Amino acid sequence: MSQAAAIDQQRVTDTHDADAWRDPWSLPLESLDPARAILFKENVHEEYFRRLRQEDPVHYTADSEFGAYWSITKYNDIVAVDSNHKVFSSHKNIVVGDAPDEFYSPMFIAQDPPIHDVQRRAAQPAVAPTQLADLEALIRQRVCTILDDLPVGEEFNWVDRVSIELTTQMLATLFDFPFEDRHLLPYWSDVATATPSTGRSDVTFEERNKVLQECLNYFAQLWHQRKNEPRKFDFISLLAHDPETKDMLDNPMEFLGNLILLIVGGNDTTRNSISGGVIQLNRAPEQWEKLKANPELVPNMVSEIIRYQTPLAHMRRTALEDIEFQGKQIKKGDRVVMWYISGNRDEEVIEEADKFKIDRENARRHVSFGFGIHRCMGNRVAEMQLRILWEEILNRFDAVEVVGEPERVLSNFVLGYTHLPVILHAK
Amino acid sequence: MPKITFIEFDGTAHEVDVPAGGSVMEAAVSNNVPGIDADCGGACACATCHVFVNEAWMDKVGERGDMEQSMLDFAENVRTTSRLSCQIVLTDELDGLVVDMPEAQH
Numbered sequence: 001m002s003q004a005a006a007i008d009q010q011r012v013t014d015t016h017d018a019d020a021w022r023d024p025w026s027l028p029l030e031s032l033d034p035a036r037a038i039l040f041k042e043n044v045h046e047e048y049f050r051r052l053r054q055e056d057p058v059h060y061t062a063d064s065e066f067g068a069y070w071s072i073t074k075y076n077d078i079v080a081v082d083s084n085h086k087v088f089s090s091h092k093n094i095v096v097g098d099a100p101d102e103f104y105s106p107m108f109i110a111q112d113p114p115i116h117d118v119q120r121r122a123a124q125p126a127v128a129p130t131q132l133a134d135l136e137a138l139i140r141q142r143v144c145t146i147l148d149d150l151p152v153g154e155e156f157n158w159v160d161r162v163s164i165e166l167t168t169q170m171l172a173t174l175f176d177f178p179f180e181d182r183h184l185l186p187y188w189s190d191v192a193t194a195t196p197s198t199g200r201s202d203v204t205f206e207e208r209n210k211v212l213q214e215c216l217n218y219f220a221q222l223w224h225q226r227k228n229e230p231r232k233f234d235f236i237s238l239l240a241h242d243p244e245t246k247d248m249l250d251n252p253m254e255f256l257g258n259l260i261l262l263i264v265g266g267n268d269t270t271r272n273s274i275s276g277g278v279i280q281l282n283r284a285p286e287q288w289e290k291l292k293a294n295p296e297l298v299p300n301m302v303s304e305i306i307r308y309q310t311p312l313a314h315m316r317r318t319a320l321e322d323i324e325f326q327g328k329q330i331k332k333g334d335r336v337v338m339w340y341i342s343g344n345r346d347e348e349v350i351e352e353a354d355k356f357k358i359d360r361e362n363a364r365r366h367v368s369f370g371f372g373i374h375r376c377m378g379n380r381v382a383e384m385q386l387r388i389l390w391e392e393i394l395n396r397f398d399a400v401e402v403v404g405e406p407e408r409v410l411s412n413f414v415l416g417y418t419h420l421p422v423i424l425h426a427k
Numbered sequence: 428m429p430k431i432t433f434i435e436f437d438g439t440a441h442e443v444d445v446p447a448g449g450s451v452m453e454a455a456v457s458n459n460v461p462g463i464d465a466d467c468g469g470a471c472a473c474a475t476c477h478v479f480v481n482e483a484w485m486d487k488v489g490e491r492g493d494m495e496q497s498m499l500d501f502a503e504n505v506r507t508t509s510r511l512s513c514q515i516v517l518t519d520e521l522d523g524l525v526v527d528m529p530e531a532q533h
Contacts, residue, residue: 083467085497113497120501121501128533129532130504130531364475365468373497373500380531
């Protein structure tokens with residue numbers, strides 16, 4: 001073979017190998033590394049998890065950019081790990097990659113009892129269901145304003161104009177954050193989650209720290225102000241007045257960590273379920289027709305959207321002791337990743353799990369909110385925003401038509417979209 | 428078959444007859460009693476089947492378990508009579524049980 005032919009041959013082999021990751025069925029089972037962020041951006045992760053559920057539901061990846069980790073891929077196994085907080089700890093890290101110690105900021109989602117319990121209890125009243133009932137009229141008014149400002153018959157980015165705008169306004173309300181500065185919230189959220197520990201390397205830990213310091217300073221001012229006013233039901237006031245958390249500002253990294261938790265928790269999640277719903281209804285036009293004919297299906301559809309989208313792909317735990325789990329030996333200190341996106345496609349629990357069905361029976365039975373003591377605190381806020389949004393969309397538009405390929409986020413944690421071009425059709 | 432009465436927050440009562448052996452949560456869900464979500468399907472992992480057990484029945488239904496206590500720590504408006512209904516197993520002894528439902532499930 002000539003040198004040129006050899007190089008060509010090599011190129012063919014390289015190209016083949018370079019693309020092999022797109023088809024997990026072509027790879028040796030033991031080599032499967034489903035935590036690579038590119039799998040989610042390129043939307044090829046589903047086949048990885050399908051194979052793992054079938055062939056190796058509790059899977060060990062010995063070598064990855066995040067170190068070794070276990071993947072839990074089946075619904076019931078996820079429930080078992082998630083509700084066993086005594087063995088599977090949330091302490092320090094709840095995503096597959098470890099944050100470097102010098103940038104460690106404690107937050108209650110990444111704590112075990114008792115710290116988790118007292119901090120969560122302090123913040124939770126802001127999003128308690130009975131509290132939300134009082135917010136419904138305000139949210140509806142804002143949804144209407146956002147929708148009424150949209151252009152009809154002309155292309156725009158749904159992510160910016162609706163998904164981000166609505167969740168940002170909701171967050172500003174939950175923090176009682178100055179409304180005119182509200183766009184700082186998604187900015188801080190994006191910087192906080194764009195780290196190498198979830199497979200995104202576009203922001204270094206140093207850059208991230210600088211931006212989050214600004215976030216900390218801004219909220220410290222709000223904290224001082226709220227502390228000197230009577231207690232009310234926003235996150236900052238609740239934390240500043242609760243006997244268990246009133247000194248949190250003395251530990252700025254812990255204050256920052258909890259701010260990030262509450263901002264990210266209310267931002268990246270519902271944002272992407274809002275975009276995801278539009279995409280799903282476009283891919284399944286018969287479901288959109290069914291919805292228009294049966295608007296009372298909106299609440300059920302909201303659960304189905306949250307299942308189908310699974311806005312957070314995973315949560316990670318750390319084993320506190322050696323444990324045999326489904327025949328595998330998990331060792332003390334091992335990383336254990338619960339792939340919610342996989343549990344939500346588990347055919348053994350969810351019939352026709354790959355299908356988006358707005359009238360699905362037991363639609364609430366999904367793992368997107370997690371289970372056990374760390375179950376999503378804002379689940380009812382999320383459901384309320386989505387419900388009101390779709391009720392008001394149905395009141396106004398004949399269709400929200402997707403007119404181009406959505407751009408997906410590069411992350412193994414946040415499953416979402418940066419760009420979703422749509423055209424609205426008037427009723 | 429034990430009979431259970433579920434009373435909604437607005438006072439509406441639902442009487443159901445169910446075989447012994449299942450849970451109070453399952454009795455509600457299989458009879459379409461509104462107000463019990465049971466998102467986790469009975470794994471004591473979501474606290475969306477919260478009920479208040481009628482005082483007269485407190486001794487008979489037994490104590491909260493450890494995990495149940497942990498989950499109730501994060502439910503809304505918890506009282507001394509609060510239980511997760513997926514953790515109450517129906518026996519013939521519980522024939523006539525009355526439970527009230529909270530305003531909302533978190």
